[in-house]
Amino acid sequence: MIGMNLKYLRKKHRYSQEDIAEKLNVSRQSVAKWENEESLPDVIKCIELARLFETTVEMLMICSFEDIDISSENEQESDDGKYVFGIVKVGERGQIVIPKLARKVFDIKSGDRMLVLGDKTRGIAVAKIKGLFSKDFK
Secondary structure, three states, X not given: XXXXXXXXXXXXXXXXXXXXXXXXXXXXXXXXXXXXXXXOOOHHHHHHHHHHOOOOHHHHHHOXXXXXXXXXXXXXXXXXOOOOOOOOOXXXXXXXXXXXXXXXXXXXXXXXXXXXXXXXXXXXXXEEOOOOOOOOOO
């Protein structure tokens, strides 16, 4: 799984194998072997790769980035109103950072009130309160 993810993320970020090798101080052949799953990067290199691609080691190892097609803030807005804004990390106190494109699309600003909904089988949703109901909550 990590090889497929590395290749996908490298191409998505428009890096060559040589670029990755230079950033991680390894050979291009090492990067090629990781992508072809002929060998695995050591733990330190996994951490460096996760930082480079702004993800976590766990996501590199177990997630299929091709299946979720994470969006970057530089991509165009969706014509059909459907978005995947990317992956965020929950902070120690349970905070999440809403990606810049999501804040732009939904006009979310500092101080706005958000409604958090959840369903154990379907997940969690966050909605801006203003305009959600006929009368805003005060």
